[in-house]
Amino acid sequence: MxxxxxxxxxxxxxxxxxxxxxxxxxxxxxxxxxxxxxxxxxxxxxxxxxxxxxxxxxxxxxxxxxxxxxxxxxxxxxxxxxxxxxxxxxxxxxxxxxxxxxxxxxxxxxxxxxxxxxxxxxxxxxxxxxxxxxxxxxxxxxxxxxxxxxxxxxxxxxxxxxxxxxxxCGVPAGVGAARHRANVKAGDSVLVVGCGGDGMNVVQGARLCGATTIIAADIAPYKRELALSFGATHTTDAQGEALTRAVHALTDGVGVNHAFVCIDPATTLLPAFRATQKAGNIVVTAITPDTVKQIDVPPLELFATQKAIMGAVYGFMSPRLQIPALLRLYRAGDLxxxxxxxxxxxxxxxxxxxxxxxxxxxxxxxxxx
Ligand SMILES: [Zn+2]
Ligand SMILES: [Zn+2]
The missing domain is CATH 3.90.180.10 (Medium-chain alcohol dehydrogenases, catalytic domain)
Structure with missing residues (x-):
């Protein structure tokens, strides 16, 4: 045909x-x-x-x-x-x-x-x-x-x-990154860098997990506005070192439990890493252009702070299980x-x-x- x-x-x-x-x-x-x-x-x-x-x-x-x-x-x-x-x-x-x-x-x-x-x-x-x-x-x-x-x-x-x-794609990638990769717990604090297709779903995934501080970072005003309706408790348009400072100011100076890098890891990974508290998680859900071969994270800082940097494809769960589960959450009015x-x-x-x-x-x- x-x-x-x-x-x-x-x-x-x-x-x-x-x-x-x-x-x-x-x-x-x-x-x-x-x-x-x-x-x-x-x-x-x-x-x-x-x-x-x-x-x-x-x-x-x-x-x-x-x-x-x-x-x-x-x-x-x-x-x-x-x-x-x-x-x-x-x-x-x-x-x-x-x-x-x-x-x-x-x-x-x-x-x-x-x-x-x-x-x-x-x-x-x-x-x-x-x-x-x-x-x-x-x-x-x-x-x-x-x-x-x-x-x-x-x-x-x-x-x-x-x-x-x-x-x-976008919903399991984001919701799953929060639920299944970072294992966000009730009362945790979360930073989401880039509130697009993945990031907005990290926001609602973190909300489903019971996170009580959800900081949505995006340069687009309408995405920050929308993030509040998806469960964000704070929004910011700060980038780079200013983002790290803004997050510390909202988290008693220690940083979040979990940071999610949902756009352009080449420029956002290090600020997100530094906005994360000791022993916290940094989860990368975004694709990096093939031309970016590596991203620098100071190794002594990684060692001393004992943070975990991890990738998450498809929300780190079998789509065969996760997709029907997400649709049940939608039907229940939770997604x-x-x-x-x-x-x-x-x-x-x-x-x-x-x-x-x-x-x-x-x-x-x-x-x-
Ligand atoms: Zn996709
Ligand atoms: Zn296989």
């Missing part, structure tokens, strides 16, 4: 809206009609060439939800009509990480920037017959996609699909999802959506079909 898709062809150029050929699902694969896909900053890093992918053309988009239209003969437990969220790291189910329930660390994860399907072949071709890759083995910026069952999580049908899409969406776009207007993200206008833009 043919499908409309937004193709990444050239670094620095807008995505190209084209009709491409899409093959039917192989035995372990699923054909999904995409209902909604979020405009995450990670795809923008790829478009700018800051995060390299192995091939072009490629269909980007990795924060997607939709409806199953067909399944391969070896697929069990997924049927046409099912509502699904697609995970941007497949869970192969058999590697040493998946065997421990750590699907977010699946051994296949490093291949998600390569372009082919999980089995190494391609399902998409452009008008010239050239193979088209699928970012994160999803290729969500398209009307339809074919993905391995390892990327598919069936969800309840009462959840609106535009909200379900958010739970494919904000609708409030995360700033604007929606048609696929044809996806470049405007990314322009709005770059201009700092969007917390989350979503393409709805």
């Amino acid at each position: 043919n499908t409309r898709a937004a193709l990444f062809r050239t670094i620095g150029a807008p995505l190209s809206i084209e009709t491409i050929a899409l093959d039917p699902p192989k035995p372990t694969e699923v054909l999904v009609r995409i209902a909604a896909v979020g405009l995450c900053r990670t795809d923008l890093h790829v478009m700018r060439g800051e995060r390299r992918v192995a091939m072009q053309p490629m269909v980007l988009g990795h924060e997607a939800a939709g409806v199953v239209e067909a399944t391969g003969p070896a697929v069990e437990g997924i049927a046409p009509g099912d509502h699904v969220v697609l995970t941007f790291i497949p869970g192969c189910g058999v590697c040493r990480w998946c065997a421990q329930g750590l699907h977010h660390l699946c051994a296949e994860g490093p291949r998600i920037t390569q372009g082919p399907q999980l089995d190494g072949s391609y399902r998409r071709r452009d008008a010239h017959g050239e193979d088209v890759g699928a970012f994160c083995m999803i290729g969500g910026f398209a009307e339809r996609t074919v993905v391995d069952r390892a990327s598919v999580i069936v969800i309840d049908k009462d959840i609106p699909l535009d909200l379900a899409a958010l739970v494919a 904000k999802l609708r409030e995360l969406i700033t604007r929606t776009y048609a696929l044809a207007d996806i470049n405007q959506g990314y322009a709005d993200l770059e201009a700092g206008k969007n917390l989350r833009g979503v393409v709805v079909f």
Whole structure:
């Protein structure tokens, strides 16, 4: 069949809206009609060439939800009509990480920037017959996609699909970083640097954990304003050393228990590290451009203060468990999802959506079909 898709062809150029050929699902694969896909900053890093992918053309988009239209003969437990969220790291189910329930660390994860399907072949071709890759083995910026069952999580049908899409990336990344990586406890203090798609969800994750001081740092006034409604107790536009001083002033001079680096770690990690109290946690949820090879933290300071610097992908929990759990929290009224969406776009207007993200206008833009 043919499908409309937004193709990444050239670094620095807008995505190209084209009709491409899409093959039917192989035995372990699923054909999904995409209902909604979020405009995450990670795809923008790829478009700018800051995060390299192995091939072009490629269909980007990795924060997607939709409806199953067909399944391969070896697929069990997924049927046409099912509502699904697609995970941007497949869970192969058999590697040493998946065997421990750590699907977010699946051994296949490093291949998600390569372009082919999980089995190494391609399902998409452009008008010239050239193979088209699928970012994160999803290729969500398209009307339809074919993905391995390892990327598919069936969800309840009462959840609106535009909200379900958010739970494919930004929401678990942020909420999980607070709950499962830092293990924020009731009464703790938290700093969130960068209140975008990840950071705003760290704020609500910290609130869910019972943190009593949640400091939201962002240069955009509307994100600081919004952070208060997501659970922040204080906001600041301070950066660098001024941010460290501002946090110390709010925490009896000792710093927070946990700091979350949710934007540009190259410039924010050290101020966040120094805004964290002794034996505290610094959690990095943001992608750093490939050109940044290292970030300096004074080793004696690390040793003497006994802090932990850690990464968190997908909120450090299997999406197979975390995504349904987050949707239960939403249904119970404990998790904000609708409030995360700033604007929606048609696929044809996806470049405007990314322009709005770059201009700092969007917390989350979503393409709805
Ligand atoms: Zn994302
Ligand atoms: Zn695996």
